[in-house]
Every structure is written in structure tokens, then in C-alpha cells.
Amino acid sequence: MRSTYRVLAMLVALGVVLQAAFIAFAWFTVINDVDSGALTFTGEDDQYNAGHLLHSIGGMLIPALSLALLIVSFFAKIPGGIKWAAIVFGVAVLQFVLGVTAYELPAVGLLHGMNALALAVVADLAGRRVKSGTSTATAPGRSRTPA
Amino acid sequence: MVAGRGNWRLLTASAATLALVVPLGWLWWASLVPDTYSVMEMGVVDLGGGPAVTGHDVHDGLDASTLTGPRGGAADVEVTLVARADDIDLGDGRAVDGYTLNGTSPGPHIRLTRGDLVEVRLVNESVPDGVTLHWHGVDVPNAEDGVAGVTQNAVMVGEQHVYRWVAEDAGTYWYHSHQVSHEQVRQGLFGTVVVQPRSATSAEIDMLAAIHTYDGRRTVNGQVGESWREAAPGSPVRVRVVNTDNAPLRTWVAGAPYRVAAVDGYDLNQPTEVEDTSVLLTAGGRVDLEFTVPPDGTAARVGTGSADTSLVVGPQGATPASTTEPEAELDLLDYGSPAPLGFALDDVDRRFEYRIGRSPGFLDGMPGLWWTVNGEMFPDVPMYVVREGDVVVMTIRNDSGDVHPMHLHGHDAVVVSRDGEPATGSPLWVDSLNVADGETYEIAFVADNPGIWMDHCHNLPHATEGLLAHLMYEGVTTPYEVGGEVDNSPE
Numbered sequence: 001m002r003s004t005y006r007v008l009a010m011l012v013a014l015g016v017v018l019q020a021a022f023i024a025f026a027w028f029t030v031i032n033d034v035d036s037g038a039l040t041f042t043g044e045d046d047q048y049n050a051g052h053l054l055h056s057i058g059g060m061l062i063p064a065l066s067l068a069l070l071i072v073s074f075f076a077k078i079p080g081g082i083k084w085a086a087i088v089f090g091v092a093v094l095q096f097v098l099g100v101t102a103y104e105l106p107a108v109g110l111l112h113g114m115n116a117l118a119l120a121v122v123a124d125l126a127g128r129r130v131k132s133g134t135s136t137a138t139a140p141g142r143s144r145t146p147a
Numbered sequence: 148m149v150a151g152r153g154n155w156r157l158l159t160a161s162a163a164t165l166a167l168v169v170p171l172g173w174l175w176w177a178s179l180v181p182d183t184y185s186v187m188e189m190g191v192v193d194l195g196g197g198p199a200v201t202g203h204d205v206h207d208g209l210d211a212s213t214l215t216g217p218r219g220g221a222a223d224v225e226v227t228l229v230a231r232a233d234d235i236d237l238g239d240g241r242a243v244d245g246y247t248l249n250g251t252s253p254g255p256h257i258r259l260t261r262g263d264l265v266e267v268r269l270v271n272e273s274v275p276d277g278v279t280l281h282w283h284g285v286d287v288p289n290a291e292d293g294v295a296g297v298t299q300n301a302v303m304v305g306e307q308h309v310y311r312w313v314a315e316d317a318g319t320y321w322y323h324s325h326q327v328s329h330e331q332v333r334q335g336l337f338g339t340v341v342v343q344p345r346s347a348t349s350a351e352i353d354m355l356a357a358i359h360t361y362d363g364r365r366t367v368n369g370q371v372g373e374s375w376r377e378a379a380p381g382s383p384v385r386v387r388v389v390n391t392d393n394a395p396l397r398t399w400v401a402g403a404p405y406r407v408a409a410v411d412g413y414d415l416n417q418p419t420e421v422e423d424t425s426v427l428l429t430a431g432g433r434v435d436l437e438f439t440v441p442p443d444g445t446a447a448r449v450g451t452g453s454a455d456t457s458l459v460v461g462p463q464g465a466t467p468a469s470t471t472e473p474e475a476e477l478d479l480l481d482y483g484s485p486a487p488l489g490f491a492l493d494d495v496d497r498r499f500e501y502r503i504g505r506s507p508g509f510l511d512g513m514p515g516l517w518w519t520v521n522g523e524m525f526p527d528v529p530m531y532v533v534r535e536g537d538v539v540v541m542t543i544r545n546d547s548g549d550v551h552p553m554h555l556h557g558h559d560a561v562v563v564s565r566d567g568e569p570a571t572g573s574p575l576w577v578d579s580l581n582v583a584d585g586e587t588y589e590i591a592f593v594a595d596n597p598g599i600w601m602d603h604c605h606n607l608p609h610a611t612e613g614l615l616a617h618l619m620y621e622g623v624t625t626p627y628e629v630g631g632e633v634d635n636s637p638e
Contacts, residue, residue: 056515067167074159074161074163075157075160097507100507103548104547104548
């Protein structure tokens with residue numbers, strides 16, 4: 001459970017890095033396509049390229065990973081683990097909401113970009129709880145009442 | 148036995164997990180749509196303040212499949228259209244993968260005279276998902292409407308289907324497949340229809356400009372680049388511009404003043420001449436532009452919103468007008484002069500709302516950001532119930548962050564107001580209405596064509612994302628189902 005927690009937290013942080021990469025790729029592709037005349041903005045499906053597609057898949061996977069992290073945290077007995085997993089989940093949900101809202105209010109995209117960094121940072125901090133907690137929660141069953 | 152701390156912890160952890168997972172799982176489960184269903188069972192009944200429907204069932208009685216055009220009698224015009232999965236030649240040496248009708252895309256142009264009985268035999272030679280033909284803008288009887296799973300089954304490979312209807316109204320229309328339409332239309336399964344008035348008062352040059360984007364390349368009548376139509380100086384011209392794409396576009400005439408003579412097949416009343424002005428043409432919509440070839444020997448140019456692709460009309464070797472898009476845009480709500488509507492707007496039988504929004508959630512089990520109608524996601528979209536003869540006012544409000552070209556099948560609606568401002572120009576009758584983000588339109592129509600009609604966004608991928616509803620006549624039922632053995636998929 002503890003290593004699952006750590007892996008999930010790191011996957012969320014890594015996911016944020018990939019999301020940044022995908023969206024940069026997406027929009028440079030758009031600029032390039034417009035310059036070369038291959039894109040004329042005539043319909044939804046023409047605007048979206050592989051970068052956008054990957055970003056929208058990532059946009060669903062990261063909240064799912066954050067949810068899994070929170071669930072794992074309930075069982076993993078990591079000091080502060082639930083709190084940090086809840087923070088990661090909350091920031092991930094906020095990130096989704098900001099992304100959704102930005103379609104209507106593009107300026108919210110600025111917050112979406114900044115909140116992405118916050119998500120990577122809190123996910124990284126959550127992942128580090130496992131290491132720092134090693135000395136305090138040692139033997140499994142230490143707190144168990146003998147049957 | 149007293150449960151230990153560890154057990155309590157495990158219980159609490161499990162309870163917390165369930166508290167997270169169960170609501171999500173419920174939302175997911177509740178969003179699932181059966182593989183096969185009738186549109187009559189979908190949606191939220193909306194009576195629009197009109198009388199409740201008699202009997203316990205909204206839909207018992209008239210079978211929509213019997214609402215056909217004339218079955219007997221010789222047709223005035225007979226057309227056979229063979230649908231194939233095929234390469235499309237765009238005239239620039241590059242072919243794209245797509246679908247054709249009789250070997251071409253756009254498919255054959257169908258020209259009729261008002262009152263003609265037309266018979267179209269659709270043959271599917273090789274389109275794997277099956278095909279149908281929807282007569283966009285023509286108020287055909289319901290069974291001829293060509294919507295897979297609602298008014299017929301998709302025509303599978305090796306099968307055929309006959310459409311028969313009478314061209315009641317002159318105007319510019321088009322036809323396209325309404326089976327997996329978001330793919331099939333984009334990939335070429337469409338064509339144009341023009342119904343001429345009986346007394347020919349038409350312009351000397353009367354031509355189509357069907358605009359379509361294949362694989363990112365905009366075309367006019369299937370050709371990339373500048374298309375030429377030779378015309379003598381001073382000739383009167385009518386260009387019927389048809390937007391077969393998913394997004395609105397701007398069209399205009401450069402090098403000559405022009406008039407918007409008709410919108411969606413309806414002649415405007417006393418349209419005035421405009422210059423250096425474009426007109427917005429929504430997805431699925433049509434405008435007829437009238438102008439005179441410049442007498443000075445130059446050529447006029449019809450713009451399509453793309454600098455590379457346009458239609459030039461003028462004498463051979465003439466210098467065509469510039470490709471620059473005008474900055475001014477014509478507002479059709481105060482263009483032309485008012486005229487009687489033919490029905491009273493102060494005696495409305497039903498008022499409906501069609502509020503378009505966007506919300507995160509599950510659509511048939513898929514998490515994502517989906518369109519909503521009146522706050523609900525598909526399949527909980529409205530089922531607008533009307534009775535034949537009702538005067539209906541529908542308020543379409545768009546707060547979804549994106550533009551939506553709304554298309555009502557089988558009816559023409561007149562635009563009453565936009566954002567509370569009444570329309571003051573010529574009556575503007577539409578079947579395809581551009582509703583930009585933040586806009587509210589009031590439209591009115593007379594329920595005069597019984598059946599079950601789609602009322603959806605003609606940015607066709609949006610319809611697959613849940614932006615559709617149905618207009619249902621009291622007591623009308625359909626034997627067809629979405630899904631089923633032939634996998635009817637109208638969107």
C-alpha cells in the first residue's frame with residue numbers, strides 16, 4: 001500500500017509534466033498547420049490534433065489517479081498521507097474545473113496553467129510522505145490488538 | 148469480541164472509499180444508454196405549457212413510417228444515387244479518402260421545379276456503416292426525412308431505399324446522410340437540391356457554390372482553389388451558397404454590390420444592396436447572393452471565408468476582385484422590409500426553452516465535458532411535444548462557450564428576436580440558426596408537419612456529444628430504433 005501510494009503520487013506529478021508537454025505540442029502543431037495552410041478552422045474535429053487528444057486523455061487520467069491515491073491513502077497508514085492525498089485530489093479536481101471553465105472564459109486558462117504547477121508540487125510532496133514516515137510507522141500490526 | 152483499532156481503521160477506510168466510489172459509480176451507471184432504444188422512450192417530456200396529452204402514453208396512434216410522400220403516380224424527376232466508399236478528387240491532383248454518390252462528391256445536383264414529384268433511389272454499394280439521405284431544409288413528410296433509427300433503418304451495403312416527395316417550396320436546399328453523419332457528411336456524402344419557381348424569373352446565371360472542407364482543405368463545388376465561371380459583363384447572377392461544413396463561415400461578393408436574395412430557401416422581402424460586407428452563413432445554412440457582373444470588364448468574386456478558395460464570375464481573362472474579407476458583417480435581423488408572417492404571434496400554444504450548456508460528467512459511461520440541454524445531459528434531453536396546428540415559440544439560449552448551428556427538421560421557423568431585440572427586417576425564415584455563445588434567440592413556427600423530428604446542433608460532432616432533442620407530435624409513434632441490428636446511429 002505504501003509503495004502504491006508513492007507510485008500513484010509520482011504518477012500524478014509525472015502526468016502534469018506530460019500534460020504540459022502535450023499541450024505545447026498541440027498548439028505548436030496548430031500554429032504550424034495554420035502557417036502551411038493545412039488548417040482552416042472549419043469545425044471542431046479539424047482543430048484538434050494528437051496533442052489535444054493526449055491532453056484530454058491525461059485530463060481524465062490524472063483525476064482518476066488522484067482518486068486512486070486518496071483511496072489508497074485510507075488503507076496505507078502513512079502519517080499525513082490522507083491529508084496530502086486529499087490535497088492532491090482537491091487540486092486535481094480544481095484543475096479539471098479550471099480547464100472546463102476556460103473554454104468559456106479563456107483567461108481562466110492562466111489559472112489552469114498555474115494550478116498545474118501546484119498539482120505537480122503537492123503530488124511530489126505527497127509522494128515524499130512515504131519516505132519521511134518510514135521511521136515512525138514501522139512494524140505492521142504494531143497497533144493491532146491481539147486477537 | 149471488541150474490534151481492534153486496526154479493524155476500525157479498516158472499516159473507516161472502506162467506508163470512506165465507498166463514500167467516494169459509490170456516487171461516482173452511480174453517476175456512471177445512470178448515464179449508460181441501452182445499445183438499442185426508441186427515441187420515444189428517451190428524454191424528458193416537455194409540453195411547453197400546452198394541453199397535456201390525452202391517454203397515458205404520449206405516443207400511441209399514428210405510425211410515423213406511414214407518413215410518406217405520394218407512393219403512387221409517375222415521378223416528374225427520377226434520380227438514382229449510388230453511395231460508395233471511394234477516393235475523392237479535389238481537382239488539385241490530390242485525392243482524399245471518403246464517400247461518393249455516383250462517383251462524385253458533392254453528389255449529383257438535383258434541380259426541380261416547384262410541384263415536381265421526385266423519386267430518389269438510394270443504393271448503398273460499399274459504405275460499411277450504412278447510409279441514409281436527409282433533405283436538409285425541405286419540409287418532406289416524416290417518413291422521407293432520412294434519419295436512421297427515427298424515420299427509417301440505415302441502408303446497408305447491397306440494399307436500397309426509395310424516397311418520394313413533392314417539391315412544395317422553391318429554394319436552395321441540400322441533402323446528406325443522416326447515419327453516422329458526423330463522419331459521413333465530412334467525408335463527402337452530400338449534394339445540393341434547388342427547387343425553381345414555376346414561373347422562371349431566375350437570373351441569367353444561376354449557380355451553386357457548395358462549400359465543403361475535405362481533410363482540412365476548403366472547396367467550392369468540390370474544387371480547391373479559385374473556380375471560374377465565365378459570364379458577360381452586365382449579366383445578372385444568382386449564386387446559391389451552401390455551407391456543408393460543421394462551423395459557420397462568412398461569405399460575400401467582392402467587386403460588385405450584391406443582395407442577399409434568400410436565406411434557407413426563403414426569399415427575403417425587399418433586400419437592399421450592400422457592398423464590402425460579408426454575411427454569416429451557419430453550418431447547414433444557405434444564402435442566395437444576387438449581383439451583376441461588373442460592366443467594366445472585371446470579374447466579381449464570391450468569398451468563402453478562405454483566402455485560397457473562392458468563386459470568380461466574369462469575362463474570360465478579366466482581373467478578379469480582391470480576396471480580402473470585408474470587415475463589416477450584415478445583420479440579417481434588420482435587413483430588408485417586414486412582411487406578414489402568415490400566423491399570429493400573440494396566440495401562442497406552446498413555449499419551449501432550449502438552453503444549451505456544457506458540464507463535466509458521464510455520457511453513456513464516458514467521462515468528459517459534454518453539452519447539456521436545459522441543464523441535463525443526453526439522454527435526459529427534452530422531448531418537445533406538440534399537436535398539429537400549434538403555434539410554437541422556442542427560446543434558444545446558448546451559455547456553452549461555443550457557437551451552435553441549430554437545425555430543426557421538417558419545419559421552418561421565423562426569427563422573432565435576438566437577445567430581447569425584436570427582428571425588424573424582412574421575415575427571416577430559417578431551418579439552420581447560428582446561435583453564438585451568450586446569445587438568446589426566440590424563434591416561432593407552426594407545427595404543420597406531423598412526425599418525430601430531430602432538433603439538433605449541425606456541428607455534427609456536437610450532436611454525438613449529446614446536443615440534440617426531438618420534436619414529437621402527439622400520438623405519433625415510430626417503429627424504428629437507434630442501435631438495433633443495422634446499428635442505426637443518426638448522429
